[in-house]
Structure formats: structure tokens, C-alpha cells
Amino acid sequence: MPAFLRSLGWQPISPDTYAVAWHRFGGSVITHPKVLAFIQEHCDCKPQYLGRHDRAGNLLAAVATWGNYLAGDKTALEHFGVDRQYDFGSPEVILPLGPAYKGMLCFRGKYVSSEHAGQLINLSGRNRGRTICLAKDLSPQGMSAKQKGRRRSELNRCLKSQGRLQPAAEYAPEELVRIYAELYQKRWGQPLPNQAQLAVMLQALRAHIDGYVLLIEDRPAAFQLLFATQSDRFYSVEYINGGVDPAFHDLSPGTVLTWANVEHTWQNSQSLGLAHRYSFGRNSAEYKTRWANESKLMRIVSW
Secondary structure, three states: OOHHHHHOOOEEOOHHHHHHHHHHHOOOOOOOHHHHHHHHHHOOOOOEEEEEEOOOOOEEEEEEEEOOEEOOOHHHHHHOOHHHOOOOOOOOEOOOEOOOOOEOOOOEOOOEEHHHOOOEOOEEOOOOOOEEEEEOOOOOOOOOHHHHHHHHHHHHHHHHOOEEEEEHHHOOHHHHHHHHHHHHHHHHOOOOOOHHHHHHHHHHOHHHEEOEEEEEOOEEEEEEEEEEEEOOOEEEEEEEEEEEOHHHHHHOHHHHHHHHHHHHHHHHHHHHOOEEEEEOOOOOOOOHHHHEEEEEEEEEOOO
16 A cells, blocks of 8 residues: 555555445445445456544545546546446546545546535546536425426326336346337437446346336336435435437426436435435536536546
8 A cells, every 4th residue: 555545544444344434424326335346346447445544443434446546436437448338427426435534535536526525625626617417406495396396297197198107126137128228229319338238237236226117008118227325424316328219209208207216216315314416417418407406526636
């Protein structure tokens, strides 16, 4: 371990200790212990787990790294070729740093959550305008009552037209890949990449699949691949990508499913008393502004 890291107080910890920190202090989907373990098993990037303790030996913070990168950062997913095999989108990196921790990290990262602003002293907002879109909350202070009423009306109209919401986690991984691939092709006009790897991914991370498949007339009409994790602080959701059948355009299946998924995860987060962080990824499409607010991503100033 480099002397510089030791001088900052970071020491190697076990994967189990990292998992304890993640659940206690909070994290995002991409920094979840099982997600990192999956990537380690299938890609050439073994994580190193580091922790900071106080003088009494109490754990203050933990991080996982791939070489000189924060594990899971989009730049690391690209550098190690993870994103060429498995699609994790452009995930928000929330690190398991306890509230008492304030210090620096010397690993590369450009997709670090603004949750850590003021906590990491070498974190900068000068990051080439990188942002992600986080779903508006459904409290009275969040999404407008008018918009919520419109979305519920669209959902009810769809359900009355032989629509049905089926939890995505109830499907076998192979069947979910088939549905996803079919709807992706119809939406984007091209095949879904890496279907064989996706089946492996869904099998391994099945416990983290969230949201619904929308069926109309018993036919898949819309699907959005969501992964969700729960720590003691956050209910984190990553919306990876999706597909829709344009044959049902009059019933707005994409909008209906987006509302159903956001409402479902919002209600779950509130019942658990957790902060709801539902990421639509980068602000790459106009529709996202209707559903989400932009949140600045931070970069670590390293040397």
C-alpha cells in the first residue's frame, strides 16, 4: 500500500467491512458490494477496499478502488472495458463515507455525487458541466399536483384499456432479456447489445431488479431496466435503458411506465424512511426534464 495513502489514514479492509460501511453510511447502485463483486467476477478489475478509522478503531469511511480509479466511476467503467460488456449507464457514485468523515481521496473520479460536497476537500464542481437527472420527489414540494394528476390519469386510462403492470423481478432473467430485446429493437431500430451478458447480469443481480413490465392486451408494451439498492440512508435507483412498442402509442406506454416506476420506488423509499435517489442518467433527452432535476456531478482533483 502506498505510503501516501497511509499518511492520509487509509488502510486495507475486507470486503465484509466495506459492506458494513456501505449499508451504514449509504451508497449508490454502482458502489453496492454485490455489484462490485459481480464486476470483479466477470471483468478484469479486482477492487481494493480501503477504510478510515478514528483513534478508538471505529469505522468512519470506506471506499473501493480499481487501480487509480474509484470503483464504478464512469471513467473507470470505460477504462477497464466494463461498459463494453455490461451496461450500468452513467451511474451516480455515492461513497460510504460517514457523517464524521472529512478529508481527501486521491483516486480518479468524475461522476461523484454532490452528496459529498463539503466532505471531500479535493472535490471540485468544475467538471465540464457533467450532471445527472434525479427524479423529482412526489411530495407537495416536488412534482406539481397538476403533473401528478395528469400522470395518474394516463395510468388509469391505460389500465382500463387492458393494461397491466407486472413486477419485473417476477420474470426469469432469460424471459426479461427477451422482452427487453424485443422492445428495445422496436424503440431504437437496432438490436439490444450484449444480450448473453445481460442474462448473466440479471441472474446475478436479480435481487436488485426493480420496477415493472407494462403489458397491454397481454403483450409487452414497455420496459425499463432498473436496478435498485437500499442502505440505511438511500433508496437508490439507476434507470439503465428501456424499450417501448410504438403500436400502443395512443396509450403513451413509455410515460405510463415511467410514472409507475417513479411512484413505486418513491412509495417504497418513504415507507422505509430513506432518501429517494432515482437517476435517469445524463441529461441526454428532452423528456427527462419533465421528470427530473439536474444534479451536478463532482470530480476529484488528483495528481
